[in-house]
Amino acid sequence: MDATASGPGEPMIRLSGVGKTYDDGTVAVQEVDLDVAAGEMVCLVGPSGCGKSTTLKMINRLIEPTTGRIFLDGQDVTDADPVELRRGIGYVIQQVGLFPHQRIINNVMTVPLLYGESKATARERARELLDTVGLDPDQYADRYPHQLSGGQRQRVGVARALAANPPVLLMDEPFGAVDPVVRTRLQDEFMRLQRDLGKTVVLVTHDIDEAVRMGNRVAIFAAGGRLAQYATPTELLARPADDFVADFVGSTRGLRRLAVTPLREEHLEPLDGVTGGALGSAIDLDSSLEEALAALLRDDKPMIGVKDGARFVGVLTPAGVHRALRESLR
Template sequence: MGIRLDGVSKVYDDGTVGVAELDLTFAAGELTVLVGPSGCGKTTTMKMINRIIEPTTGRIVIGDDDVTRADPVELRRRIGYVIQNVGLFPHQTIRANVGTVPRLLGWGKEETRARVDELLATVGLDPAVHGDRYPGQLSGGQRQRAGVARALAADPPVLLMDEPFSAVDPVVRERLQAEFLRLQATVRKTIVFVTHDIEEAVRIGDRIAVMSEGGRVEQFATPAELLGRPANGFVADFVGADRGLKRLAVTGIDAEDLEHPPVLHAEDGLADARAALQRSGARWAVVLDDADHLHGWLSLDRAAGSGTVGAAARRMEAWVPRDASLKAAFATMLQHEAGWVAVLDGDQFLGVLTPESLHSALRRSVEGRVPETAGAASA
């Protein structure tokens, strides 16, 4: 169920423009991020969707319904809402907190309990362990997970999230982002997510709206397009001079990126391997086992004497799955101080990425010829 803003604005009594007339469409099943500096109207825009703040002009359409004409209380029960400081009721157990909206909607006790336990497990909280605890007995990350579960309890088609992970430390925040991407891949809600952090926006967003003072949208685009082709100076400054590096996180590995060095098999003899390397002019080769799984690599100087390739080969630690981002491949290369990184499809060897092919892939990405990763979950 998508969301459409038609000429939506917010002008306060003193004449201050909080949000200019916005025409935006948030696609069904996508996670759209509103990002920008403080005071740019991103939270105001989100709160107008569930009418915590009433728009001055325009229409907000969710699915086929003009919600500017709906009962605001009923509307909010149909929309999940997650805020920065969670907002759990401190005097209620986690199970009672998560079941708040189903109870208001008149669900039965057994139905509500089953749904609550299912969601707690989904967000990584054991209902038998955490269900009867109170918010004060949970860590910040656990409370945030409970807040997400509460927002999803009545299975709303739309989820609004206002800087939900900003109150936790960076390590927990990264874990919550990864868990949330995993969850979104399963539930596919239409999500409007507010943040001031461009790194977070790039990592989790399907599309990003960069907003400036006065509630204007400077650019509305995919993460890769935003980083590769900023619409103007404001966007370029906001995403940062290192936008090329950020772009690595949202660019997937394409078959065109891969190089194909010589391949040897573990059961080959070293004499034959040495001759093959000399004929090819290569100084190293990838070594596979009899099922074409990555075994390691062999340099020309180790292909001396007798014996098998498998016994002389070195273990290959620098590898990534084919659905990894270019950022993950680059990070793996640096971590292992390797000149190349192997790319695997399951256990099958596909090819290698080198610094040169990484650079070429990034250039093609800027030109729009390499597909983006889904969100940036594997970054």
């Protein structure tokens, strides 16, 4: 499947016909064409053994591709020194991989020191990154990994991956080892971080909800390493490419569309003539349709007020929700 139609300009990552076949004839990944635009977060998702982690590891050549070419910021890196390639790519795994006998600050300093930074500069950078990922360096820098929770260790792993300020960040099931509440919090924190830093991120997950929540685009892999569909979350949920994709995203994909479709001012009705008894509590204009519909159902009102900051901009009705879903596919 050709998935190279991304945004304008040269993609930050391009896989062109990249595949992996092992010596025993097992096809782990069929020839994949995949572009990832600069600053984009792309999620690779699919059932176990479908080749999503293998595809990720071929980008930084922890696994060598059998066929195809890999381009990073327009440069063909297929024949480059893999060690040098990896130094320019952040990598975060589920198990985090922190050095257990080193303090947290030393774990994060590892990569800058490899690049020849002075200890003072590396320490300052590490403290800044701990603060960036929401860990107070005065509180956590001198602790050891076993003294942190799973979610905190995962944050340290992200900080270490960012220490060399890489343009590309690869993440393999980064939030899979923590409980659901912490997982949601980490997802929110990472999406905030992504908005602030603008890194190009490829994230592997087995969770379709995580994929459509976090990804600008989602690549669904099927058994045998086949790229079944590569699309925005809205398009994926509304127009599955085949029966496999439809089954994988599930029968509740219509509800999932509510979570990935933003509310916009053009979906609203004017406030004129609305009486207080008909109006429920107010929501923010940057809410998702899922949040808006939940508020409508909670208040059991025919409409709900919408604010942009302190200013009321209109009211949302069930007809407005339907209009927003319809227009999201145009």
